Amino acid sequence: MQPNSAIINIAAYKFVTFDDTEAKRPVFLDKCNELSLKGTILLSPEGINLFLAGVRDNIHAFLTWLRSDARFADLEVKESLSDDQPFNKMLVKLKREIITMKHPLIKPELGRAPAVEAHTLKRWLDQGHDDDGKPVVMMDTRNDFEVDVGTFDNTLDYRITKFSEFPEVVASHKDELEGKTVVTFCTGGIRCEKAAIYMKDVGYDSVYQLEGGILKYFEEVGGAHYTGDCFVFDHRTALNPQLEPSAQTATCPNCKNAVTPREQLAPEYIAGQTCPHCPQH
Template identity: 30%
Template sequence: MKKYSILLYYHYTKIEDPELFREEHHLLCLKLNLLGRIIVAPEGLNGTVSGLVEDCEAYMAAVKADPRFEGIDFKVDYAKEHAFTKLHVRHKPEIVHAGLRNIDPTERTGVHLSPQEFKEMKDQEDVVVLDVRSDYEHSMGKFKNAVTLDIENFREFPEKIDELKEKYEGKKILTYCTGGIKCEKASAFLLEKGFENVYQLHGGIIKYGMEAGGEDFEGKCYVFDNRVAVEVNKVNPVVISKCHVCETPSARMVNCANPHCNLHVPICESCGTKMDGACSTTCQEHPDKRPYDGTGYYQKNTNGYNPYKGLNRRKTEQPKAV
């Protein structure tokens, strides 16, 4: 039985005192025994957390009770255990690092498409399906025939605008990402740069898998928690990622056993055993190589972790152990 929920969410809204909000939000998460990563910025809230189903229900109700987040859309999945080992609630300039602070998605952004609307439009002749995620994400999985970008992180997206205009100006552009947050700014930026027909998949790949069966999404969807990658396509699934060592099809993501490399790539079980968890012979022979247990996942050291770190107001009662 899956007793835990995993929440993925964001909401663009003005937060007048983001540091105070961050403090209060941190305390709320501690009270509800949630773990995960949350970003608070003057432009809104972005997070992915895990917790017991009833605690996550209470969290969602508390967030929606704030008029600023009345329209927030939570993507909810379920698991047998926490998807995180720590809680971090941070104040940053943007809720997704794009370097586009002048872009306000609450004023103008691409037309939001439901998963079913996206599914009906994506194969039309005058449509370009644009993946705005990083290369390590779309190498694991992407929509069939999607245009992908050679970028290491989302803040490089604006550098691709001239290339996109040269190839696709005049087309209908359907943007997509994991949960929808990157598309808010990507689609708004495309409109600012002269594209006229811009759309975005509301709720991203995750919602598309939940509500439209994930049809034509090839491979797995990379996620930013301990699951690493999740199944999306229940209709016509295929594996598109290849083993870093032997190049056979593999969706098994691991971290290189050499902590100084820590490369995050697909490595099949056979090569994982043969290379003892390393991505190369050099890493396999490194004196600091970590013991390989067959998973390729290495728990981060939580020694000294204090869930109250960063709070101005300390409570004497410590959070319940989970």
């Protein structure tokens, strides 16, 4: 059993109509400060996205408070542990979208694309095809630097630098994936939620989103068919398939990029100073 003093890290999102974000921003901030939580909450007309850390009792109190709002009563949370607080401050931000795609007609609240659970996906990858016999192709919807830290084996990686690039790129590759089942994935599920809907809209006939993303997959089946760690946007930098902070991946204090073990061998890498991603290189 984990000690009660351990820091609990939670990630959660929900697409839901949220038209009082401006009024709620100070309320959310006050509640988090009252409970000594740190992290980031994004409030948007399309929903909520949050990454928070604190002691278990305070995390539980926050979730109880949040779920008392009927809009968030069924909010699902992914959880991991750390010895220390991975965030420096508590931020509550107002955004147009909780994940920026710049396609306002994509509204997950109105209906999701089909989702595949972690155990089913592992079985498909074990056998090399889905239950209809179609080859399974994994498609990473994250930014290139996140993919470099770790991803599913033999995944499609289009080297995007921001999510708003995804629609044009994926539409241009549709013909190559004819007759295959595509599974989109990301860290916690939020990107692939929009990605899979868009792909259905532009004519992909067999596309799924990985339910809960990589973190849920790690939680339920471990690291099968996955190589490396999963990048996270806090001071832990990356989590391994046991949902523990990776001792291998570092964060460059100069450019804030993740630095993989291979990149740490480069001559441009000076621990705590510079790395191969820094602009001067």
